[in-house]
Structure formats: structure tokens, C-alpha cells
Amino acid sequence: MTNQTIAAPSSKSVNSRSASRKFFKIGRFPGFGLTTLLFFLFLYIPIFILVIFSFNSGRSATIWDGFGLNWYAKAFNNDDIQRAAINSAIIALIATTIATILATLASLVLARSRKFKGQNISYSILMMPLIVPEIVTAVATLSFFSFVGLNLGIGNVIIAHTVFCIPFAFMPIRARLQGMDSTLEQAAMDLYANEWKAFRYVTFPLLMPGIISGAMLAFIISIDDFIITLMVSQAGSTTLPLYIYGMVRMGITPEINVVSSVMLFMSIIFVSLSYLIGRKK
Amino acid sequence: MEPAKREATKRWLGISPAVLVIFIFMVIPICIMAVYAFLEANPYGGVRPHFTLDAFIQFFFEYDFDDNLVFNSAYLNIYWRSFVLAFFTTVLCLLIGFPTAYYIAMQPTNKKNMLIFLVTIPFWTNLLIRTFSWILILRDYGVINNILLGMGVIDKPLTLLYTNGAVLIGLVYTYIPFIVLPIYATVEKLDLRLLEAAHDLYANRRQLMSKIILPLTAPGIIAGGILVFIPSLGAFIAPNLLGGGKKLMIGSLIQLQFASSRNWPFGSAAALFLMAAVLIAMMIYLLGPARKTDLGENAG
Numbered sequence: 001m002t003n004q005t006i007a008a009p010s011s012k013s014v015n016s017r018s019a020s021r022k023f024f025k026i027g028r029f030p031g032f033g034l035t036t037l038l039f040f041l042f043l044y045i046p047i048f049i050l051v052i053f054s055f056n057s058g059r060s061a062t063i064w065d066g067f068g069l070n071w072y073a074k075a076f077n078n079d080d081i082q083r084a085a086i087n088s089a090i091i092a093l094i095a096t097t098i099a100t101i102l103a104t105l106a107s108l109v110l111a112r113s114r115k116f117k118g119q120n121i122s123y124s125i126l127m128m129p130l131i132v133p134e135i136v137t138a139v140a141t142l143s144f145f146s147f148v149g150l151n152l153g154i155g156n157v158i159i160a161h162t163v164f165c166i167p168f169a170f171m172p173i174r175a176r177l178q179g180m181d182s183t184l185e186q187a188a189m190d191l192y193a194n195e196w197k198a199f200r201y202v203t204f205p206l207l208m209p210g211i212i213s214g215a216m217l218a219f220i221i222s223i224d225d226f227i228i229t230l231m232v233s234q235a236g237s238t239t240l241p242l243y244i245y246g247m248v249r250m251g252i253t254p255e256i257n258v259v260s261s262v263m264l265f266m267s268i269i270f271v272s273l274s275y276l277i278g279r280k281k
Numbered sequence: 282m283e284p285a286k287r288e289a290t291k292r293w294l295g296i297s298p299a300v301l302v303i304f305i306f307m308v309i310p311i312c313i314m315a316v317y318a319f320l321e322a323n324p325y326g327g328v329r330p331h332f333t334l335d336a337f338i339q340f341f342f343e344y345d346f347d348d349n350l351v352f353n354s355a356y357l358n359i360y361w362r363s364f365v366l367a368f369f370t371t372v373l374c375l376l377i378g379f380p381t382a383y384y385i386a387m388q389p390t391n392k393k394n395m396l397i398f399l400v401t402i403p404f405w406t407n408l409l410i411r412t413f414s415w416i417l418i419l420r421d422y423g424v425i426n427n428i429l430l431g432m433g434v435i436d437k438p439l440t441l442l443y444t445n446g447a448v449l450i451g452l453v454y455t456y457i458p459f460i461v462l463p464i465y466a467t468v469e470k471l472d473l474r475l476l477e478a479a480h481d482l483y484a485n486r487r488q489l490m491s492k493i494i495l496p497l498t499a500p501g502i503i504a505g506g507i508l509v510f511i512p513s514l515g516a517f518i519a520p521n522l523l524g525g526g527k528k529l530m531i532g533s534l535i536q537l538q539f540a541s542s543r544n545w546p547f548g549s550a551a552a553l554f555l556m557a558a559v560l561i562a563m564m565i566y567l568l569g570p571a572r573k574t575d576l577g578e579n580a581g
Contacts (some may be wrong), residue, residue, distance in 0.1 A: 012362070012556060014580070020323070028387060029383070029486065029490070030379040031380065032381075032383055032384040033384055034502060035377060035380035035384070036380065036381045036385065037382040038377070039457070040399065041378055041398075042377075042454070042457075043403055043454075043457070043458075044397075044399075045387060046411065046415055046417075046418060046454070046510065047403075047406070047411065047414060049414060049417055049418060049424055050410070050413070050414040050417060053417065058516040059501070060422070061417055062417050062422055062423050062424055062463070063422065063427065064488035066476065102298045102302060103299060103475075105294075105295040105296070105298060105299065106295060106296045106298075106299040106300070108295055109291075109292050109295035109296040110457060113292055116289070116292060116425075122296050122300050125300050125303050125304055125308065126299060126300060126303060128307055128308070129307060130302065130304060131559070131563070132307070132311070132556070132559070133511065133512065133514070133515030133532075133555055133556070133559060134512075134515070134517070135515050135517050135531075135532045135552070136311070136314075136552045136555060136556055137307065137310075137311075138516065138536075139314060139535055139536070139538075139539045139548055139549070139552055140307070140310035140311045140313070140314040140552070141306065141307075141310050142539055143310060143313050143314045143317055143549065144306070144308075144309065144310035144313050144314075144544065146326075146327050147313050159306055160306070162306075163302060163303055163306045163307050166299050166302065166303060169300070170500050180372065183547055186413065194474060195372035217405070220405050221405075223407075224405075224406070224407040224408065224409075224516065226407075226409045227517050227518070227532075227536075230536075231536070231539060231540075241409050244413070245409060248413055248416070248522065248546075252416065252417070252420075256413065257417075259409070260410040260414075262405050263406075263407050263410060264407065264410060267405050267406045267407065268402060268405075268406065270405070271401075271402060271405040275398060
């Protein structure tokens with residue numbers, strides 16, 4: 001006991017000195033590493049639980065009954081899920097295509113030309129879908145469709161999706177343009193390429209990774225959207241997230257886990273690809 | 282055509298399609314919604330073109346049996362609860378997010394990029410699905426209760442789902458990546474020589490944090506806080522799935538008015554109040570110290 005009290009101060013001072021020297025080399029704080037670990041566990045454990053229970057052979061989504069792919073078989077043969085998946089794909093493909101074309105045109109103007117009148121306001125409007133709360137966009141769009149009497153079924157959903165896809169497609173394309181060397185274009189023009197040819201054979205190929213990256217993000221955002229689709233869609237234009245929401249309210253079975261896992265998997269593949277392509281030199 | 286004019290025409294052709302689409306299908310809809318807030322509700326959905334302030338009166342008052350207006354705090358309570366939950370969500374996100382962002386920013390480049398990529402992945406995965414995974418964890422015979430029951434710690438399941446705590450966890454889970462990214466961006470730009478200098482002048486760890494790191498990363502902290510607070514305020518999925526419909530927040534209130542309650546003017550008014558709250562938060566951000574960093578760059 002006495003030994004310990006005597007020994008304690010000296011060992012403590014040695015510790016704190018070496019600790020502070022170590023801290024100095026790297027500029028670190030105790031507990032930050034642990035917090036980071038906990039952060040990532042918090043972020044990923046729920047997703048892993050979801051995926052693991054999609055392989056449950058039993059009826060429960062939370063009591064493990066042994067490995068089985070029976071819920072996958074059931075989900076893939078479910079007509080309603082197939083229909084919802086097709087709707088989701090159609091909406092996302094059309095919305096992405098339109099949004100990406102519009103975003104490419106806009107970013108070429110915003111990133112390349114000198115300051116012009118209306119530049120800031122154009123930029124603010126383009127970014128608006130990111131700032132206005134989704135629920136407000138959802139009910140405002142519903143009000144608008146009802147006001148003008150627009151009743152195109154799945155078309156209404158496509159219009160709503162195109163709007164919020166634009167900024168997501170825009171950002172990677174603009175980032176790519178900003179990092180690009182504009183002297184290449186000028187060199188092409190010096191060699192008698194006209195403006196269109198310089199764009200077609202120089203700018204566009206260089207911009208392609210940004211366009212693909214932007215299109216993929218827009219596609220994912222469209223596939224995943226829930227609130228706006230919930231408010232705007234009518235009978236017959238149910239998408240996968242709406243279908244999942246319906247299933248959750250009916251009662252929880254591993255079938256939800258299956259559909260969710262497949263969607264998660266798709267998103268992760270798309271984002272990883274978009275990230276890799278966008279980074280390509 | 283003269284070159285300057287041609288240039289302007291080309292600019293207009295390039296930018297107007299995207300801007301017009303968002304203007305027609307977003308700016309105009311919000312204006313229409315703002316007008317709806319001043320009209321009479323149609324019980325079958327939609328509105329009747331009669332001017333009235335009923336939607337705003339309904340926020341504070343209700344009619345009793347004798348048709349007298351009496352004060353009603355039910356809706357104010359929903360706003361208050363949303364503010365409180367959004368506030369605690371922001372605080373929790375900061376407490377976890379700051380050390381994480383700081384730690385990641387101090388890693389070698391390769392590891393840093395990998396970790397940041399891992400932070401952004403959940404952003405691109407379906408929010409509904411991620412929130413649903415918490416139902417599996419929190420429900421009566423969910424993962425937590427099964428573990429505790431299995432270990433014999435409790436003999437009947439704890440009520441974890443459909444509580445304010447569950448909504449709070451869901452909100453933190455949803456928005457925490459938003460706070461890590463801007464803080465990470467400011468920590469990364471931090472000049473480490475300042476820390477060394479302060480250390481040479483006998484500053485201890487706490488002083489380093491409070492006198493150097495926190496002031497210099499304040500723009501990122503504020504930007505991140507706002508990126509969490511604003512969407513938490515209008516959140517719909519987490520309160521709806523984890524709060525079970527009884528713990529209403531603003532988002533669910535608005536959605537209900539347009540769905541089952543069929544009171545579009547009241548829903549529009551509630552949405553306008555939410556927009557106002559968001560604008561105020563944005564103003565604080567734009568006028569505050571955070572304006573030095575480009576939020577768009579950091580979050581993008």
C-alpha cells in the first residue's frame with residue numbers, strides 16, 4: 001500500500017511526459033480514436049443486422065432460425081415487388097437522363113464563362129432542391145400538380161424526381177470542369193477545330209467521367225427517394241421504397257430485409273463506381 | 282450577330298433549361314403552396330378559393346362546443362418537440378462527430394480517403410431502409426431485447442421502440458455523416474505548426490483544444506450543426522417509423538394534413554413555418570463565422 005503511493009507519482013510523471021511527447025508527434029487527443037471506432041460501429045452494425053437477417057430461414061426478422069435463401073426466392077417471385085422495381089427503374093432512368101443533360105449544359109455555362117448577370121441567382125435556383133426541406137418540396141409539388149390539374153400518373157413522379165436530381169448530377173460535373181485544363185480546348189481551336197468540334201472531341205471526352213459520376217448519383221437519389229414520391233405518386237406508380245414502407249406497416253418479415261439488402265447492395269456498388277470513375281484522371 | 286451577344290445567347294441556352302425546370306416545378310409550387318395557406322380547406326382534398334386566415338388561427342386556437350376560440354397548444358407542442366429533438370440531435374452529432382472528424386483528418390492520406398468514403402456511403406443508401414434497421418434492433422423482440430433476455434438481465438422486453446429516445450437515435454443515425462464532413466474539411470486545413478507553437482509555450486491539451494482547435498474549426502462546426510439541425514427539424518421517416526405516429530414532429534404533421542386529414546391550407550401554413558425556421562437558420566449561418574468556408578465545396 002505505502003509502496004504504491006510512493007511509486008505512483010514518479011511513474012505518473014514519466015507516463016505523462018512520454019504521453020505528451022507522443023501526442024506532439026501526431027497531434028492527437030485521448031478517446032478520439034475510440035469515438036471514431038464507435039461511430040463506425042454505430043453507422044454499420046444496423047446495416048449488417050439487416051443484411052444478416054435477410055438470410056434467415058425462419059419467419060421472424062429478428063430471431064435467427066438458420067441460414068436459408070427462401071425469403072430471397074419469395075421476394076424475387078413477388079409480382080408486386082417486380083412491378084415496384086420496374087416503376088423505380090423507369091422513373092430513375094428517365095429522370096436521370098433529363099437531369100444529367102440539363103446539369104451538363106448548365107455546368108458548362110457556370111464553370112466556363114466569366115461572371116455574368118444572373119449567375120448567382122441561377123446558381124441559387126439550381127441548388128434550391130438541396131436546401132428546401134424535402135417534406136416542403138413534397139407538399140408544394142403536390143399542390144402544384146393539383147392546381148394545374150396535371151395527371152400523368154408515373155409522369156408526375158418523373159417530373160418531381162427530375163427536379164431534385166439536377167443538383168446531384170450538377171455537382172460532380174462542375175467539379176470535373178473546374179479541375180479541367182481549358183487550354184486544351186484553346187489548343188484545339190488554334191488547330192482550326194470549330195467550337196463544336198473542340199467540344200465534341202476535346203471537352204466532352206474529358207468531361208465524361210464527371211457526367212457518368214453525376215448520372216449515377218442522380219440515379220441513386222431517384223431510386224431511394226421516399227417522401228416526395230409518397231406525396232406525388234398515385235395508384236399504379238408505386239416505387240420500391242413506397243412498397244417497403246407499406247410492408248413495414250403491415251408487419252415485419254424477412255422479405256423486407258431481402259428487398260432492402262438488394263437495394264443497399266445496388267446503392268453501394270453504384271456509389272463506389274461513381275467515386276472511382278469520378279476520380280479517374 | 283456580334284460576339285458578345287452570341288456569347289450571351291449561348292449562355293442563356295445552356296443554363297435556362299435546368300433553371301427553368303427547377304423554377305417551374307419547385308419555386309412556383311412553393312408560391313402556390315404559400316397561397317393555399319390563406320384559402321379554405323376542401324374536405325375532399327385541395328382548397329376552395331375563399332380567403333381566410335383559418336389555417337393560421339388553427340395553430341394557436343380551437344373552437345370549443347360553443348364555437349368560442351380557446352387557446353390550444355397542441356400544434357405549438359409539436360413544433361416545440363421538433364425543436365427540442367432537433368437540438369439534441371445536433372448536440373449528440375457534434376459530440377460524436379467532432380472527435381471522429383478530427384481523428385480521421387489526422388490519418389495518413391490513404392486511410393483518410395478510405396474512412397471519408399465510408400462516412401459518405403450511408404448518405405447514398407436508402408434512408409427508409411437504414412431507419413427500418415433500427416426497428417429490428419429496438420422492437421420488443423428485437424436484437425437488443427433478445428440479447429438482454431438471453432443473458433437473463435431482464436425477464437420481459439423493455440419498451441425501446443416508439444419512444445422519444447428511439448426517434449433521437451434514428452435522427453442522429455440519419456444525419457451524423459452530415460456533421461463529420463464539414464468539420465473534417467476545416468480540421469484538414471488546420472495548420473499543425475500552431476499546435477506545436479502553443480505546446481512550446483506550455484499550453485496543455487485542454488488549452489490547445491479551447492484556444493486553437495475549436496476557434497479555428499468553428500466554421501466547420503457551425504456548418505455541420507446547421508446541416509444536421511435543418512433536416513432534423515423537418516424529418517419525416519425517423520419520427521414516423523420509430524416514433525410510431527404518436528410522437529408527431531413537424532414533418533409528419535405536414536404530411537398528415539395533405540394525406541388523411543385533408544386540410545391542405547393548414548398543412549401549407551405548417552410548411553411555411555418550417556421554411557421560415559430553415560431560412561432563419563441559414564441566415565445565422567451566412568452571417569456567422571462559417572461564411573469563410575464554402576459549404577457547397579465541403580459538403581459536396
